[in-house]
Each structure stands twice: as C-alpha cells, then as structure tokens.
Amino acid sequence: MPETGPDIQDIDTSRPHPARVYDWFLGGKDNYPVDEELGRRIAAIDAGSAPRTARANRAFMRRATRTLATRHGIRQFLDIGTGIPTEPNLHQIAQSAAPDARVVYVDNDPIVLAHAGALLVGTPEGVTEYVQADARDPRTILERAARVLDLGRPVALSLVALLHFVADEDGARDLVRTLVDALAPGSALVLSTMTADFEPENVGKGIAAYAAGGVTLVARSHAEVGTFFAGLGLLEPGIVPVTDWRPDEPPAGGGPVSLYGGVALKP
C-alpha cells in the first residue's frame, strides 16, 4: 500500500479505482483493500482471466510502442490513461528503441500522480513528462502536451485499456476524434478496449461487479471498436484480441482475452 506521494491526501480509499484494481491484477503493491476486494471478486467470476488480460494488454502496449519506434520512426508518444507505473513503462520501451524519444503521460487518478516520479526517469537525450488531466478534456491535454511534443510532427497516441472507462455518451468518440484530428500525418493511434464478443456472460458479470464498486465499464463490439479508427490506416493484423496483435512469444493459453487492440497510422 502506498504511504507517501505528492497528492496522497486526494486518494480515495473508500471505493475501488480502475488504476489500482489493474495494479492488483498485475501483482503490484499500489492498491488498497477495497481494490483487492473488487479484483478478487472479478477473478472469481472469470477464473483468472482478468490478470491474464492485464498482462496481455501490457505486452500489446510494449509490442505496439516498439513497432512504432523501430519500424515507423516515431519519436513522440502521448499516452493517456497511463496507470500506475509498471516496468517496463512505455517510455522505457520507446527510449530503448530511440533514446531521444519524448513521452507525455496523462492520467486523472491521484494515485498515478503520486507515483509519477517513476515515469519521469528517462534517457538524457529524451524527455518524459506527466500531466494530470482527464481524457474527456482532450483540448487541455493537447495544450499541455504541446509544451513538450511538437504536434507538427508524428506522435503515437496511446489509449491503452482506457476507453472502456469512458462511455460514448461521456465523450469517448469525441475525445478520440479531437486528439487524432490534432495530430500530424504519419501519427499513430494505439488503442485497446474491452469487448464482450468472446465471453459475454463473464464480461457482463464483470461489468456488474465494477458497477457495484461505482466504476462504469463499457464493452464494445469489433465493429464499434473499428469506428475509433475511422479515417486511419490500420496496420496488420487489424483489430484483434490483444494477444493476436503481432505476438512475439507463444500463446500463454488459458482461454480468450476480452480486449481488442489495434494500431493505425494517420495518412
């Protein structure tokens, strides 16, 4: 359990928070009993699929980031919904491929701010910055990101395991459109988000368990996820379960992963 941090007094330990439940799924220590309780409830519903999905999602983020840095020459990264630092973090992947990579992290949870120091230790040639902001306020994010990133040059925008916390009526589609519209040609969108296409019953129960903890979760179909990529050129293999996006190790097994992922370039 965290004991120190810049905004520790803002951390609400009376109800679960997505970043901390996810940290619990990943075996981290930056969560509270209320987060663990929800994590255990979800794990009991889906027979351990959530921790496996969280690990698969991190691996997708690593492969996508590495691909964009090494094969597409992207040197700027805007990661919204960063989560509690979990090594290797996105900047470590990007800067190991390109030491001069510049990375802006964004999250709205004070627990992430409290641990943001770990996100700011990068290469001497590169830059890492942390912005405390809400994804539903993309204009503020762009304004803050532009202090570090040159938005006239390609940026990889990462919305990894974020959008299932933002319903369409809360602006999920508008925020993606506003952010993508602000990026230069050659920029990329990396996105993963939850689906009920494979395990509708378990995912439905998981959504209900999160809702009981006061957290809204949205599952989206393959077609609905596809609309986030409108106007962009999807890289192969398209929108697939995150485990199937250019895997670099043999499948871990254990059943389906209820998270679609895709990477696209802006023409």
Ligand SMILES: C[S@@+](CC[C@H](N)C(=O)[O-])C[C@H]1O[C@@H](n2cnc3c(N)ncnc32)[C@H](O)[C@@H]1O
């Ligand atoms: C499941 S974690 C994903 C962390 C990381 N992107 C990854 O894939 O490993 C989701 C993160 O999104 C953040 N988040 C949820 N809603 C948000 C919002 N409206 N604005 C900014 N961050 C948000 C949560 O605080 C949490 O850290």
